[in-house]
Amino acid sequence: MLRTETYTVNFGPQHPATHGVFRVMLNLDGERIVKAEPVCGYLHRGVEKLAENRTYQQVIPYTDRLDYLAAGLQNQGYVETIEKLMEIEVPDRAEYLRIITAELSRIASHVLFVGVYALDIGAFTGFLLCFRERERILDLMEELTGSRMTYSYARIGGVAADAPEGWLDRVEKVVNDLPYYFDIYDDLISGNEIFQARTKYVGYLSAESAVDYSLSGPTLRGSGIDYDLRKAKPYSIYDRFNFEVPLGENGDCFDRYFCRILEMRQSVYILQQAIEQIRETDGPIMAKVPKVLKPPKGEAYHEIESSKGILGYYVVSDGSNKPYRVHVRRPSFVNLGFLDEMCRGGLVADLVAILGSIDIVLGEVDC
Amino acid sequence: MFGKGLVKGLNVTWKEFWSKKFTVQYPDEQHTKPPRFHGKFQLNSDACIACGLCANACPNGVIKIESEKVNKKKYLTKYVMNIQYCLFCGMCVEACNKGALRFTQEHDMSQYFYKDIPLVFVDREAPKPDPETENKEKDDDKSKKAGKAPEKEGQ
Amino acid sequence: MLETIFIDIANWIRNLLGSAGVPALWNDTVMMLVKLTAIIVFILINALWLVYMERKVAGYMQARIGPNRVGPKGLLQTTADIGKLISKEIIIPKNVDKILFLLAPVLIFVPPLTIFSVIPFGKNMMAIDLNIGLFFVFAIASLSTLIFWIGGWSSYNKYSLLGSMRVISQMVSYELPMMLALLGVIMIVGSLNLSEIILAQESAWFIISQPIAFLIFFIAAVAECNRVPFDLMEGESEIIAGPYTEYSGMGFAMFFLAEYANIMIASAMTTVLFLGGWLAPFGLTFIPSWLWFFVKMYVVIFVFMWLRWTYPRVRIDQLLGFGWKVLVPLSLANIFVTGIGMYIYRALGW
Numbered sequence: 077m078l079r080t081e082t083y084t085v086n087f088g089p090q091h092p093a094t095h096g097v098f099r100v101m102l103n104l105d106g107e108r109i110v111k112a113e114p115v116c117g118y119l120h121r122g123v124e125k126l127a128e129n130r131t132y133q134q135v136i137p138y139t140d141r142l143d144y145l146a147a148g149l150q151n152q153g154y155v156e157t158i159e160k161l162m163e164i165e166v167p168d169r170a171e172y173l174r175i176i177t178a179e180l181s182r183i184a185s186h187v188l189f190v191g192v193y194a195l196d197i198g199a200f201t202g203f204l205l206c207f208r209e210r211e212r213i214l215d216l217m218e219e220l221t222g223s224r225m226t227y228s229y230a231r232i233g234g235v236a237a238d239a240p241e242g243w244l245d246r247v248e249k250v251v252n253d254l255p256y257y258f259d260i261y262d263d264l265i266s267g268n269e270i271f272q273a274r275t276k277y278v279g280y281l282s283a284e285s286a287v288d289y290s291l292s293g294p295t296l297r298g299s300g301i302d303y304d305l306r307k308a309k310p311y312s313i314y315d316r317f318n319f320e321v322p323l324g325e326n327g328d329c330f331d332r333y334f335c336r337i338l339e340m341r342q343s344v345y346i347l348q349q350a351i352e353q354i355r356e357t358d359g360p361i362m363a364k365v366p367k368v369l370k371p372p373k374g375e376a377y378h379e380i381e382s383s384k385g386i387l388g389y390y391v392v393s394d395g396s397n398k399p400y401r402v403h404v405r406r407p408s409f410v411n412l413g414f415l416d417e418m419c420r421g422g423l424v425a426d427l428v429a430i431l432g433s434i435d436i437v438l439g440e441v442d443c
Numbered sequence: 444m445f446g447k448g449l450v451k452g453l454n455v456t457w458k459e460f461w462s463k464k465f466t467v468q469y470p471d472e473q474h475t476k477p478p479r480f481h482g483k484f485q486l487n488s489d490a491c492i493a494c495g496l497c498a499n500a501c502p503n504g505v506i507k508i509e510s511e512k513v514n515k516k517k518y519l520t521k522y523v524m525n526i527q528y529c530l531f532c533g534m535c536v537e538a539c540n541k542g543a544l545r546f547t548q549e550h551d552m553s554q555y556f557y558k559d560i561p562l563v564f565v566d567r568e569a570p571k572p573d574p575e576t577e578n579k580e581k582d583d584d585k586s587k588k589a590g591k592a593p594e595k596e597g598q
Numbered sequence: 599m600l601e602t603i604f605i606d607i608a609n610w611i612r613n614l615l616g617s618a619g620v621p622a623l624w625n626d627t628v629m630m631l632v633k634l635t636a637i638i639v640f641i642l643i644n645a646l647w648l649v650y651m652e653r654k655v656a657g658y659m660q661a662r663i664g665p666n667r668v669g670p671k672g673l674l675q676t677t678a679d680i681g682k683l684i685s686k687e688i689i690i691p692k693n694v695d696k697i698l699f700l701l702a703p704v705l706i707f708v709p710p711l712t713i714f715s716v717i718p719f720g721k722n723m724m725a726i727d728l729n730i731g732l733f734f735v736f737a738i739a740s741l742s743t744l745i746f747w748i749g750g751w752s753s754y755n756k757y758s759l760l761g762s763m764r765v766i767s768q769m770v771s772y773e774l775p776m777m778l779a780l781l782g783v784i785m786i787v788g789s790l791n792l793s794e795i796i797l798a799q800e801s802a803w804f805i806i807s808q809p810i811a812f813l814i815f816f817i818a819a820v821a822e823c824n825r826v827p828f829d830l831m832e833g834e835s836e837i838i839a840g841p842y843t844e845y846s847g848m849g850f851a852m853f854f855l856a857e858y859a860n861i862m863i864a865s866a867m868t869t870v871l872f873l874g875g876w877l878a879p880f881g882l883t884f885i886p887s888w889l890w891f892f893v894k895m896y897v898v899i900f901v902f903m904w905l906r907w908t909y910p911r912v913r914i915d916q917l918l919g920f921g922w923k924v925l926v927p928l929s930l931a932n933i934f935v936t937g938i939g940m941y942i943y944r945a946l947g948w
Contacts, residue, residue, distance in 0.1 A: 228533060268910060273912065425830075459659050
């Protein structure tokens, strides 16, 4: 009788489809995956440890470097944690500016995801067309914050600078243009039968196991669980906006992908409301905070809905001007936990589709 | 019907084929950079009072300041930014009370040699010098610095 | 004049040699060498141009402008790339089967060159007029599978092995529907000679009378060339570069150029079999026949590129399933329908 043997393939750390330096040790039987063991840590920089030697404000630029594709959300998560610790009331205008940067970051991150996912599946054109729209958002962010990706915009108690003259109009224009491009993605990528054949019923993730593994973000919602922190536990001023939480049905790669497309449309909706409301909100952009921050002894945990999932910051203060301990709950890292079970029995090509659909950013996985 | 999506996709690329191109041919044409752009730093050494706020605000210890007391006022003798460790977060510019430190729109800071990377804004002697003691002090500082390497951050 | 320019040149050389007193056998040998050299030059120049064209088309479809720095409009980009690749070191990894590893990129150009000797570029313009031309083309074309396999196997790399195994399964399952689809054409023409197949399309191209066969043939041709959406062999996001993974320098360049030579063959065969070869449509005969052939060939090549820069890649099981479950039955049905149609056609006595 013919006997087959499994063999090990090192998928990464240098591999075009791992979105960075991520390694999966694959046990293959022909092209079938027997076992997929993720190995991470190739991009470890010790951000949590670095934070212990920095003052509270100085940690902000490091949070940019976690999920560098949606830095606005990372900044927001960190500063809100410190504000919770110190019980600082943030002015309204600053909150709106934070929401606008956060939602623009979310769209930029998701647009990139759509493009990279198309590239993973093999459609190169989708990748570059998505970059074109992302570029417009980055240009806006550059105008507001001075940086294209690592914004360091939010400050403890407010934001770094007010919106420049006419910036809101430009944001409005871009935001109103975006749905047209989402339609193009639908035509070019989501509507494509080959793309659907590659992603539908691949990498199934049941609702129960998604909860069991504490997955979050679009990866969780793709399985049909309605849990979006912006709705479930409104932080910041998300309770002032009207939006829906898009859900998937099957919990497959396509649902996780399509959830993000729908989420971008909701983000556009939020942005439109936020721009309308910020025009009527005047006032300071910084709360009155002392130059040297010395939060009282204690600890705070705050989580926000990042583009990848639930992003939590846990900060312990010992009363000095430097945090005693900062821990980050990184959604990309937690979401990776289910990779092995999703991949088993699939083909090598499925691994790429599944890994892409989780939407990991290696800066965040390895921290 | 099966195949509708395929035709739609072809239509998208066909339209794209004839539409306007997005490329900016970099060295010839350049994007206009917004006023807030985080580019190369610029120091107005006359406005600088060597207070050290920028050096304190910096998360990475990029800025090194040396000053001397001249007529009971601080006189800036050395201002060096080890730009290779800079995060371009803008904390130092924000911390500056006097508006001495600014960002410019220039973004090209690459150098051929490693030793050329640090931005040396000020490297001068104090107006009322006592040459021997000062040189000695400088040497001392240098040896101190060499012993304490700045923290590195891997990409 | 323009119509017969290449034939005139050939005749001129032949007469020159004849008048110089060269015996007839030697004369024929020299003529054959001249023709083959012309074909090699033709393929290489076209392959260089096609690499440029592909990058330009890709750029234009992705809102970019593509290569535009080397030479006027970037025309010399490929030449520069090839020059760079030639000057690079050929890295031979440890444990590879050295002979086979180096042989594969050399051999990869043999099948395309051989095939081009029977393709009619214009009226009476073919190196060899074989009466089993079609058969010859497909017999030789399947050989390139073996060379990919040689390259992948000898590389001693798991990704290469995966890639070359994919090539084998892909070629086996797509050669079959391709040949079956062509049977419809062969039945109508009653000959395997490529010139006769072209002449049989005088009244109507086979794309009109055999649309299903055309579709099957085209899909299978895309698969045979390992182009998107069937580029599983390379699949850069899955298996890096398939059989090419370990190749560097000129070895890689040979594979790269051979890919374009294969595209030329696929589009030339599509033109010959379904688009009327060098026949001028709408009686536009003032344009030389060989020019018509090139125009049609390049239209088909453009469609190849258009597909590549639009579609994602299929998965290996879907690819095989599509070949065996859709294309093979469809092509069998096509043969059946063609047979019945021909029978009715004859019974009506038109």
